[in-house]
Amino acid sequence: MRVAEAFRAAFGADPETVWHAPGRVNLIGEHTDYNDGFVLPFAVPWGVTAAVSPREDGVVRLLSLQSGSGPVTRERLEDSAGWERYAAGVLAMLGDRVRGADIAVDGDVPQGAGLSSSAALEVSVASAVNEVYALGLTPMEIALTAQKAENDFVGMPCGIMDQAASALAKEGHALFLDCRSLGYRNVPLDLAAHGLEILIIDTRVHHELADGEYAKRRAECESAARALGVPALRDVTDLAAALERLSGNERKRTMHVVTENHRVEALIGLLRAGHPAETGALLNASHLSLRDQFEVTVPELDLAAEAAVRGGARGARMTGGGFGGSVIALVAGDRVASVRESVSAAYSAKGWREPRYLRATPAQGARKVG
Structure with a gap:
């Protein structure tokens, strides 16, 4: 797997886990999510794969195979820039439960197409960190953590739809989500x-x-x-x-x-x-x-x-x-x-x-x- 090989080359060891999260396309229900309304997205075949290992020193090392540069080291999450903010924001929202991490990401979501590569990045990192730190977060809690990262750390006032679709979607189905109650069901879309x-x-x-x-x-x-x-x-x-x-x-x-x-x-x-x-x-x-x-x-x-x-x-x-x-x-x-x-x-x-x-x-x- 390409991202695992890049992780090994950059950080000198195998990643502890690797997670993939997809982008999404919204079938219908646009600009309704932050109005407590209804949405009907589905996950797309393209997404972001995150290889992650925990650290104990509070340091975060980040590598993107799409950035064209080598890994960066951040001792303070708020120093993150560009794509790093989406991964660092997830860690910031998890607070003291996370003591640092090595993270490598590889994505194939078409950039600029509106297919939510940012949510895919957030959810893949959050899912992997959830595992390596045994946080016990549900998929919906992972989606909410990712949304909070984008709202509070990145500064984009998005609703929950993108992150929920990335975390909760089911193959062959669209995700019907009530953005107030967070109740959802997968609707067959064959x-x-x-x-x-x-x-x-x-x-x-x-x-x-x-x-x-x-x-x-x-x-x-x-x-x-x-x-x-x-x-x-x-x-x-x-x-x-x-x-x-x-x-x-x-x-x-x-x-x-x-x-x-x-x-x-x-x-x-x-x-x-x-x-x-x-x-x-x-x-x-x-x-x-x-x-x-x-x-x-x-x-x-x-x-x-x-x-x-x-x-x-x-x-x-x-x-x-x-x-x-x-x-x-x-x-x-x-x-x-x-x-x-x-x-x-x-x-x-x-x-x-x-x-x-x-x-x-x-x-x-x-x-x-x-």
């Missing part, structure tokens, strides 16, 4: 049995969320909930009445969150009824809401979604935080080529770089691999 598949269209465009737009959307949702006198927008039961009391961005954000929660439940209903092909309309509606009400799409995402449907996709929507990244398209197996041709032609007409196409099947969540 698209191949119906002649369907999910095509990920990576726009290769990334507008940095750190610009503050993500945090701004979250603040607008929280402000709207306060104005309506509810704990979170998930609690809005009379949407028409709520919209009458709001204006501007708060009104638009509320409309998206409330209707998106309904779309999650409707999509699960169609899956359980054995009609996955009929979910395309919900994907289209989700994208339009993210474009017009939540305003997190960009022209590259909009064109990819529109061209995919023109090319024969049953439905398409942006996935992830927005401002770049990927579109997912629900496509019959015999229409994949025409969807790709349609999107590529639309991009070429704009003079944009060719998108990257990935065919995703629901993968297993975090697991020990060495």
